[in-house]
Every structure is written in C-alpha cells, then in structure tokens.
Amino acid sequence: MGDERVLALLPELLLLLGAVGGLLLGLWTPQHRQWRVRLLVTVACLASAGAAAVALAEPAERVFEGTWVIDTTTGVVRIVVALGVAVLVWLASASLAGHPRETEAYVLMLLGGLGSIALAASGDLLLLVAAYLLASVPLYALAGFAKDSAGVEATMKYYLMGAFVGVLMLVGVAALVLAAGTTGYLDLAAQLPEASPALLAVGVLGVLAGVAFKAGAVPVHFWVPDVTAGTTPPMAAYLTTIPKIGAVAAAFRLLAEPFADVPLDVPLLVAVIAAVSMTLGNLAAFNQTDVLRLLAYSTVSQVGYLFMVVAVAARTDLAVPALAIYLAGYAVTNVGAFAAVAAAPTARTITDWATAIGRPRWIALSLVVCLLGLVGTPPTAVFVGKLAVFAAAWDGALVWLVVVAAMNTVASLFYYLRWIAPAFAGVPAIPVPVEGAGGAGPRTAAGTAQTVHPAPAMVLHAAAVGSILLGLGAGVWLGITSGAV
Amino acid sequence: MLLTVVIFLPLLAAAVLLAVPGIPGRAAIGVWIAASAVDLALVGWMWWRFEPGEGASGVVDGLAYEADVQWIPTVDAGYHVGVDGLSLPLLALTGVLFLACAIYSLREPDRPHTYAALFLFLQTACLGTFASLDLILFFVFFDLSIVGMYFVIAGWGHGNARRSALKFFLYTFIGSLALLVGFIGLFLGSEERTFDMVALAANPPLADSPVAGGLVLLAIGLGLAVKTPLFPFHTWLPDAHTDAPAAGSAVLAGILLKLGTYGFVRIAMPILPDAWQRWAMVAVVVGVISVLWGAFVALAQTDVKRMIAYTSVNHMGYVLLGLGAAGLVASADEEARTVATVGAMYQMVSHGLLTGALFLLSGVLWSRGHSYAFDRWGGLARPAPVFAACLAVAAFGSLGLPGFSGFIAEFQVFTGALQAAPVGTVIAVVGILITAGLFLLALQRLLTGDTVVPSETEPDETCGGPVPGRTDGGAATATLPRKASRMADLRGHEMASIIPLLALVLILGLFPRLLLDVLEPAAMAAVELVSR
DSSP states (O other): OTOGGGEEEEEHHHHHHHHHHHHHHHHSSSSSHHHHHHHHHHHHHHHHHHHHHHTTTSEEEEETTTEEESSSSHHHHHHHHHHHHHHHHHHHHHTTOOOOHHHHHHHHHHHHHHHHHHHHHHHHHHHHHHHHHHHTTTHHHHTTTTTTTTHHHHHHHHHHHHHHHHHHHHHHHHHHHHSSSSBBBBHHHHHGGSSOHHHHHHHHHHHHHHHHHHHHHHSSSTHHHHHHHSOOOOHHHEEEEEEEEHHHHHHHHHHHTTTTTOOOOOHHHHHHHHHHHHHHHHHHHTTTHHHHHHHHHHHHHHHHHHHHHTTTTTTTTHHHHHHHHHHHHHHHHHHHHHHHHHSSTOOBBHHHHHHHHHHSSHHHHHHHHHHHHHHTTTTTTHHHHHHHHHHHEEEEEEHHHHHHHHHHHHHHHHHHHHHHHHHHHOOOOOOOOOTTTTOOOOOOOTTTTOOOOHHHHHHHHHHHHHHHHHHHHHHHHHHHHHTTO | HHHHEEEHHHHHHHHHHOOOSSSOOHHHHHHHHHHHHHHHHHHHHHHHHOOSSSSSSSTOOOOOEEEEEEEEGGGGGEEEEOOTTTTHHHHHHHHHHHHHHHGGGGGOOOHHHHHHHHHHHHHHHHHHHHOOOOOHHHHHHHHHHHHHHHHHHHHHHOOSSHHHHHHHHHHHHHHHHHHHHHHHHHHSSSSSSSBBBBHHHOTTTTTTHHHHHHHHHHHHHHHHHTTTTOOTTTTTTHHHHHHHHHHHHHIIIIHHHHHHHHHIIIIIISSSSSHHHHHHHHHHHHHHHHHHHHHHHHHOOOBHHHHHHHHHHHHHHHHHHHHHHHOTTTOOOHHHHHHHHHHHHHHHHHHHHHHHHHHHHHHHHHHHHOOOOOGGBBBBTOOEEEEEEEEHHHHHHTTTTTHHHHHHHHHHHHHHHHHHHHHHHHHHHHHHHHHHHHHHHHHHHHHHHBBOOOOSSSSSSSOOOSSSOOHHHHHHHTSOOEEEEEOOOOOOOHHHHHHHHHHHHHHHOOOOOOHHHHHHHHHHHHHHHHHH
C-alpha cells in the first residue's frame, strides 16, 4: 500500500474494531452482563462518528487507488450511520437484553453499518459489489433474529430477493466492465460516453437495481413491508434506516460520477423510479391497519423523495446539501417512529393505539412530532430536507417531479393522520374499516393494559427533539458537513 | 428582539402549561389570559413607538423591530422578522382576538391545559406569519397554524369534528404545498438565489419571463386562495367552522383567513408585480364571484354558524376585489389603487373583529342549547337583552352600516376599485344588499317573536353519530315539540370578551385615522411596488 494513508479510514476502522472487540468481549462475559458489549459498541460508534466529523474538515480525497472516496457525502453517511447504529443498539436492548445471542446481534448491527458506509464510499464497481454483500449478509441474520415463523419467512424473502438482485447487479457490473474496460468511477466517467449503448443500458439497469434494492425503492421494494412486519420493531427500524442511507448515497455517487455523461437519460430513469416509489408507497400505505406495515410503506415513499435528489446529482450544486440534510432528517425521524412501536410492542394496529395509548401523553406528543416530521411539517428536519430536495430537483429541470412529490406529500398526510388522530385524541380520525377477515398483521386485544418500555420511549423522545433541533439547526449541520466549521 | 419576544412569549407559556401538569384547570386558563394580555400590551407598545413614516414607507424600507439571523445558509433562508404598516395592524388584531378567546374560554371545562397550550401555540404561529420577512419562515409559521388548528377542531369540536378537521387539514395542506412550490420557484428565479422577501421585493424575480412568472403566481395564488378562502376553494370552510369550538372558529375566521389575504399583499403583489398586473383581472373576477357566492349561499343557510362562515367568504371577496384593482395599473391612477389597497387592508382588520365577535356569540348559543339551527331559537331579545344587543351591533357592523369599521373598509374598496373595474365593483355592491338582507333576516329569526329555546333534556345531536345532512337534521328537529325555557344572558367573561371587540369595531368606524395613519404609507409602498 506504500504511501496510502491508512488513517483516512479511521472511522471505518473504529467500527470494525468495535465489532471484533465486542465479539471477543462477549465471549468472556456472562450472559446477564452483556450490557458491557453494548457499551463498547456504543463507544466505538461515537468514536467513529467523532473521527468522521473531524475528517469532514479536510478536503475531499480518494484513497486506496481511487476505490474509496472520502468527501461530504461519505462523511454525512459515516456520521449518520454511526450515530444511528449507536441509538439502534439501545433501542434493541429492550428486547435483546439477556438474549443468548445478544452480543452477536450488536456485532452484526455494527458490520451492517460498516457495509452501508462502504456502499456510500465506494468509488469502484467491485468495491460496490463487496459493500452490497457486507450490507446484506448481516441483515439477513438480523431480520430473522427472533427465530419465529414470521421472522424466518421475512428472512427467506429478504435473502432470496437479495440474492436475485445481487446477480442482476453482478451482470450489470460485468456489462459496464465489458463496455469500458475498467471499474474505477473516474475512468468509467471518461470511458462510458463512448461505450456501446446496449451494454451501457444493461450495466446501468443492473447496478441501479442493486442500490435500489438496498434502498427499498420500487420496483425492488417487495421485501420492505414483509420484512418490516415480520421482524421485531427495533430490527425493522434498523433494516429500514441504515442500509437505505448507504444505498441512496451510493446511487447519488453513481449518478454524479460514472453515469453523469452517458448517452442514456439516466436522471430521467431515476426520476421515474422516484415518482413511482413515492406514489406506490403512499397508495399502499393508505389502507394499512398494522402500524409496522404502514411505516414500511412510508419508508418506500420516503426513498422516493431521496431519489429525487439522486436524479439531479450531476445537474445542480444544491444536490449535496439537500442529500446531507434529508438523509440525516430521515434517519432521525424514521428511527423515532419505529421507536414508538417498540415502546408499546403490544399495540400493533391503529385501533390499539386509539384505545390503549393516549394516556402517556408525552409518548403521544413525541409520536405526533415524528409522524408530522415524516410528512415534512416545519420546522422538523425532513421539512428542511424536502425544501432542499424540491429546490434541487427544480433546479435540475425536473419541475414535474416536484409537482408529483408535492401531491404525494399531501396524500401521505392522510395515512399519517389516520395514526396521529387516534394516538392524540384516543378516537379514530375516520371510521376504521372493520378488522378481522383479510386484515394484515397480528392482532392484540384492544384496551388491554399497555406496558411502555422505557428505553424505546427515551429513543422516541430523543428522536422527536432531535428532529426539531436538526430542523432548526439545519444551518449548523450543513456548515459542519461542508467542512466550514 | 422585542418582536421575537412578542412572537415566542405565547409558545413559552404553552411549554410551561404542558411541563407543569399540576396547575389547576382554572389557573391554566389564567396563565393563558395573562400571557395573551402581556403579549397584547407588548404589541401595543410597539404600535406606540412605531413611526409610520411620510409618503410611501413599508415592504422594502421603513421596517421596524427587524431581526435577521441565518438559518439555512445554502439556500439563504433565515429568521428575518420585522414590522411595517401592513403587518402591525394584523399583529395587533391577533393579540386582541386571542385575548378575547382566552377570556371567553375561562369556563372551558375539557382538558384546559392542552386547550390553552394549543391556542398559545397557534398565537405564536399567527404572529410569526404576520411578522415574517422570509418566505421559508412565513411558510413554517403558516404550516404550523394549520397543524395547531387541526388539533383544536379534532380535539374540542362537536358534531362531525374529526371529519371536518381532516378535511380542513388536507385542503389547507394542499394549499400550503402549492405555496411552497411557488416559493421555490421564486427562489430559483431570483438573481441572488434568496428566500428573503425584502430582497425579492426590491429586485423582483422572473421579471422577464412572463410564463414562468405566471405559473409561479398561479402556485402561490392557489395556496393563498385555499387559505383565504376564495371561490371555488372555500368548501372546507363551512364544515371546519361549524364543528370547531367557538374560540377556534373565532381564531380560524378572524386570524387564519387573514394569513391568506395578507400573503397576497405581502408576497404576491410586491414580489411578482409583473405577473400580478397581468393577472389582476382574474383576482377581481374571483373576488366578485366570492362576494356573490358567499352572500347567496349564506342566505340559504339554516344554521347560524354556517351562515356566518359563508359571510366570511363574502367579506374576503371584497379584499380580493380591492387587491386586484390595485394591480390594474393601466386603467386606474395611483391614488385610486392606493385607496383600494387601504380598503382591503382595513377590511382584514374589521372582518377579524366582527367575525370574531359573531362566532363567539354563536358559541354562546351552543353553550346554552347545543344547537345552531335557526328554527330552534327565537325571541331571544326578551330573556337575553345583552346578547341581543351584541348580536345586533355585530350584525349591523358586518353588513357595512356607516359608523362601524366595515363601512370604512368597503367604502374604500368600492371607491378605489370603481375606476379600475367598474363592472365588477357594481356587481359586488349587490353583495352588500344581500348581506344586509341575510343579517336582518337572521336577527329577525333569532331575536324577535315568541321566545323559543332548545330544551336541555332533548338528546344531544353530537351523540347521535353522523348526521346525514345538516338541513335534514334541522327539518327533523323542527317537528319536535318546542319548549320555551329560560335563556341565560351573557355571563361576565362572555361580555368581557365580546364587548371589547365590538367597541373596537365602533372606534375604528368613528375614528378611522387611528388605523389609516399606519396603513396608508405601507399601502402606498405596496402599490408603488406593484406598478413597477
């Protein structure tokens, strides 16, 4: 490696160190003392985020022969993923504490986070494939961690779909290598404009399919609702947050670098994916009565908004700050919404929230903040993100996409309100269709006493506050990410 | 700094109310009244110290109490607030009306902490919208006012409250997103890429691209028209009003509707002068249709509160007529256009006070008999003389009788608009006649004849599930045996909230200079900016 700066990868190394150290520590720790591992993992994540924040002040660079890009996008993903994993470890602790495989879960969460960062940072197609695997394999294990029938089914679906899309992605990479004779993004950017259009089309489609799968975008979103509803709420939060961040950043880099000048209209393709994702996600969420499935489809639609900025990655300099703020806002708000489900694991349907919740008023208030945050109500972080994304998309000559997104935002309000109204007022917003036959998701006895787990409730409150603070402090966050502070 | 305190003082009080659940219910309302009173006193102090300036002053210069802090530097959006002759009267109106609602709610029994906190939150949102000098900040407060109002209607409304609240939220949210899209258009169209209203008004964007300018104006106009509301986007209004609690209706009609019309004066006219001139006739036509539509539909109502709600559509129509006439640069001189703008602004304040009083009075009806139907009330002048007097004053004020503020406003609108849009103005005058008729009819039905009061023992309509149609409900109840019983007159706190509003209406009607001195320089500035 010679003169390569190994320390440029300090944030990733810290995560890896945390994973290995956690595994070793877990081996020699009694089962009821596994909180030590949790602590070690948290420290590793915080240290990694700190190192990433420091690295942001330095100019962008490419290390290890141009395969690993360290710039604003990578920095944002490093910080958000590291902090996200740290929070999610504590969110999961409520259901994992004392579990025989507790350490393994934390370690897998760290490794998945590492894979997500690798997706965002890769500047080479082969590294992208490796990152795809690293961001997938630990997640299969996490999805089925509870070993119950729903979890196993979810894992099978996730795994089969992941394997299938992985093959597509390899075909895409092979086609691009065939077309350009290289795998590095910068060389690809130079070679691809003259490449054969057929090979190029296969390549672009295959590679985009891979990242779209990890992001949970239409048309490879089918795993999202089943996996989300089949696994435990903390794992659902993890699966719909961490890999998406890396995948969206990877797609952003692909559009900004190798696909920037290709003769195909890749931005239009991504714009259509974005429009279809947000529309289908919203339409499918309309009739969900299971809160986890509702949130699952809401994440599909959120990916649609994120892909708007991916589409204009190469066209406007408003894109990078938009991505930075939306990714962070999405992570905070989405984790908060899932934390609400984790805090009251027995309230799985909207009606349960109507009849049983509402007494702990602060839970209801924080949930309302998080859900309105997902809609994009000011002054939360997602509002600033949406504003930035809309401005970027319009500036990138996709006005129609902005109009579609605005209409979808109104549509999304409808199903979030279906949940907000019962949580706030204790009565359904509109008459809920009679549940029973054909309904989805496990059902609980409405009106039974609900226990609220303290750790997820804390995460929920923190996410609600964080969402507002990030919105109000958007200028500070953007200043940090652009290296100005 | 003072302005920031004025905006966020209610929010602070709301946080205190939520954080300390141990405060007794009455004391919670007491905190609300105290916070609103202090806020109003501060606004009064600002008014006292405010220098309206000579000649045209406002919108782009002569701003007082300014504060400007960077928020999102990449898109140049910031916390920029300030006061000029356009916003100061509306800030004062907000202070007055919220204080009146606080006093009126003194006996609000149901969850007083959250109720008071929500209203205080709403007050911050409304004050913030009127004080904003940045498009994004304007949008933030504008949207928060919708969220706050949703919870007020959904949580404390009656009848089919949740459906109405949902309708209100969805409609106005569509409007606010159209507004956001328009704002982004202004941002991208501006030379220096900013959301700052003052900078945008000084150097209007999209001046040389009429198509883009027109589309952006369409988006902004759509957003504001839903909020105002103008025909044909007014259909959320009667439901939301009828099912909201009295104080909620008063705030919704008195303040929230003004957010829309204020947006036209503050944003659409100075920032898109070229497009506003081009499309001013559309504003005039929509205004005139709203005047007539609101008046005729109000005439047909069998429900007091729905009738008042539709008169709001009618009154907001006059505002749009005035503002549209201000944009018809070619066919009217500057003096006439200024008079029209001043009239429109005056109408906003006047309507806020009058409709606030009317909705609080209709809330009195609900608290006595749980019904708004005309045919279940009658002859109230005998048992409740103070109520009758207040209702009569408010009704005469609303129909534009000289001596009340509504007359000053409508007279100026018509005077100013006659030169620019003679046909529209003449048609709109017909609206006055219909409004006069419907208010007299309402007074007649409610106050004269034999005393009829819904009996307390009758089943409460709110418990009967969704009422299939309001008119049907009214007809069905008409067949029930009518029982004359006592109607309690206005109580102390009700008088203390309603009578000051009516007194202000009278003062503004007799001494219009109080308000005109502040309004005129700013309106002149707005008209000059439009005619660029």
